[in-house]
Amino acid sequence: MGQDLGKRMKRRSRGGGRPAKARRRKVPPKQRNALKTTRRHSSSTTVQMELRTSEERWRSLLNNPIFGVTFLDDHQRFITTSRTFQNMVGYSDAELRQITPLDISVPDEREINEAFFSEMRQGKRQHYEMIKQLQCKDGKLIWVHLYVFAVTDRKSGTQLPFGIVFDITEKKQAQDALQKTRTELARVARMNQMVAMTGSIVHEINQPIAAIVANASAGLRWLERTNPDVNETRAVLRAILREGQRTDNIIQGIRATFKADVETRVSIDLNKLLREVLVVVQGDHQDRPIEVHTDLDESLPFVAADRVQLQQVIFNLITNAVDAMNTVTDRARSLRVVSGLNGGKSVVVTIEDTGTGFAPGNIDRVFDTFFTTKANGMGMGLAICRSIVESHGGRLTVSPGYPHGAVFKVVLPIGRSSSDDR
Numbered sequence: 001m002g003q004d005l006g007k008r009m010k011r012r013s014r015g016g017g018r019p020a021k022a023r024r025r026k027v028p029p030k031q032r033n034a035l036k037t038t039r040r041h042s043s044s045t046t047v048q049m050e051l052r053t054s055e056e057r058w059r060s061l062l063n064n065p066i067f068g069v070t071f072l073d074d075h076q077r078f079i080t081t082s083r084t085f086q087n088m089v090g091y092s093d094a095e096l097r098q099i100t101p102l103d104i105s106v107p108d109e110r111e112i113n114e115a116f117f118s119e120m121r122q123g124k125r126q127h128y129e130m131i132k133q134l135q136c137k138d139g140k141l142i143w144v145h146l147y148v149f150a151v152t153d154r155k156s157g158t159q160l161p162f163g164i165v166f167d168i169t170e171k172k173q174a175q176d177a178l179q180k181t182r183t184e185l186a187r188v189a190r191m192n193q194m195v196a197m198t199g200s201i202v203h204e205i206n207q208p209i210a211a212i213v214a215n216a217s218a219g220l221r222w223l224e225r226t227n228p229d230v231n232e233t234r235a236v237l238r239a240i241l242r243e244g245q246r247t248d249n250i251i252q253g254i255r256a257t258f259k260a261d262v263e264t265r266v267s268i269d270l271n272k273l274l275r276e277v278l279v280v281v282q283g284d285h286q287d288r289p290i291e292v293h294t295d296l297d298e299s300l301p302f303v304a305a306d307r308v309q310l311q312q313v314i315f316n317l318i319t320n321a322v323d324a325m326n327t328v329t330d331r332a333r334s335l336r337v338v339s340g341l342n343g344g345k346s347v348v349v350t351i352e353d354t355g356t357g358f359a360p361g362n363i364d365r366v367f368d369t370f371f372t373t374k375a376n377g378m379g380m381g382l383a384i385c386r387s388i389v390e391s392h393g394g395r396l397t398v399s400p401g402y403p404h405g406a407v408f409k410v411v412l413p414i415g416r417s418s419s420d421d422r
Contacts (some may be wrong), residue, residue, distance in 0.1 A: 058278065066143075068165035071151075074158045076100040076117055081272060088144070088167050090137035093308055101163075106133045106141065108289050108333055116148070126150045131168070132289070143172040204250045208243040215239045265392075267302040268310060270412075271339055278316045281322060290325060290333040297340040300347055304415040305392050313385045313396075317351045317408050320382075324355025324406065331404065346394070346413050353405040358398075366398050 006128060062069055068085025078096040086093060089104060102110050109132045111299045118123035127149045133141045147168040150159040219236035278292060303310075318335070325333040334354045342348040358366060366387045382396075389396040394412040401407050 003190040043339070064364060066166075068167070070101070070161075070165060072101070072161045073164070074121065076161075077308070078100065085165055088136075088142060088165065089134055095137075095167055104134050104136075106135060107329070109133065111291075112289075113173045114291075117161065120148070120150050123159055125152075126159075139415075142167060142169045145169060153330075179286070191199075201250075205247055208247040208250070211243040212240050212247075215243065221408055230325060265306050268305045268307055270300055270349065271296045271298065273307070273311055274314060274337055274339060274349065277318060278313060281315065281318050290322060290335050293334065293336045295336070295338045296343055300339055300341065301414050303392075303412045305412065306388075309388045310392070310412075313388050313410065314349070316385050317410070321351055321353035321355065321406070321408075324357070326355075328355060328404075342411055346411050349410040349412075350407060351410075352401055352407045354401065355405045357400055357404060357406050367396070 016193045062080070062082040062223050064082070065084055068088050069082040070078060070085055071079075071080040077100050081093055081096050086096065102113055106115055112130070116125065120128070127147070129147050131143065131145050134144055135141055149162050151162045152158070153160050172421045215236045219233050219240070222233045222236065274294070274296065278294070282292065318337070321335055331354060336350070336352040338350040338352075340348060367382050386396045389410055389412070392412055394410065397409050399407045
């Protein structure tokens with residue numbers, strides 16, 4: 001018996017006997033449950049730490065002093081707002097939960113905001129950016145740079161707007177002051193140019209006019225003699241004729257300064273020029289948001305024109321339209337630009353606004369030199385615009401808008417440039 005026991009012990013020491021599975025030590029049920037509980041506790045602790053970290057990050061985002069944070073529901077009502085945003089607009093978090101961003105937007109921007117919200121809700125847009133105004137609780141207007149992103153709600157799958165808002169009021173005020181200074185300097189420069197040009201014109205015309213007056217006086221003296229000297233009078237009249245012709249030549253030279261040289265005319269894509277000018281005007285007038293509607297005939301033929309002069313005409317007309325809507329608050333500030341054929345021999349560009357328009361007695365004086373309805377205007381812009389258009393063989397007209405504003409029409413003949421003919 002002792003030998004058998006020894007053999008069994010030797011076999012076990014050499015790796016014989018039962019398989020390894022049979023040799024594993026069984027863990028008692030209580031100890032096994034304790035291990036499972038430990039693993040679950042460790043996993044739960046990890047999740048809690050991740051949640052705590054996420055909450056701390058969110059809290060840091062909400063509490064940052066640099067930009068405001070907003071979160072909206074699917075009805076566009078504020079769910080959460082940061083203290084920075086609350087300080088911007090003067091409303092408490094509880095007050096903001098009762099309103100929407102549209103309630104604190106200026107009238108002209110509500111339709112644009114509503115369109116963006118709708119597109120985001122439908123999944124057509126994932127983000128948008130805009131510079132706009134917000135009306136604070138005390139009635140004051142502030143400028144903000146707004147970034148909005150679509151965040152998917154886990155429960156409903158709806159795209160909810162998450163916004164980051166920067167207060168740029170001081171920056172806008174500085175930009176406006178700078179732009180005002182630049183505008184005033186440009187106006188003074190134009191006035192100085194006008195004074196210089198007027199002085200030159202006066203100097204050039206004064207000499208022949210003085211000669212005409214002197215010769216006319218001499219002619220009268222010859223005729224008042226007892227025996228009028230016909231030959232001397234004839235010579236004086238011829239001198240008057242020469243000086244009159246000289247005056248006419250000077251005037252024609254001045255007019256030629258404002259006329260387009262046929263050699264500088266090229267084929268112009270009018271629609272492309274209109275789009276370029278609209279981009280420039282909108283960039284220059286970001287502080288005055290307007291609705292821009294275009295209806296451009298893509299089959300429009302090219303026109304032969306001096307590109308710079310035609311661009312200046314369109315720029316002046318569109319700028320005037322924007323300026324005419326500066327004081328409008330009871331309706332949308334809307335600019336409509338349309339291009340199309342006018343019969344078979346010309347094209348027409350229509351520029352329509354919803355501004356203050358012209359008084360009935362002034363509509364016929366719009367293109368008169370030195371007539372203006374602007375406080376700082378010189379009354380030269382529209383007169384020069386008409387001169388340029390007419391030098392291209394076209395017409396510039398104006399009529400009252402309905403029910404508000406004014407409608408300007410530029411009609412230009414269809415034609416090839418001189419370079420196309422060569």
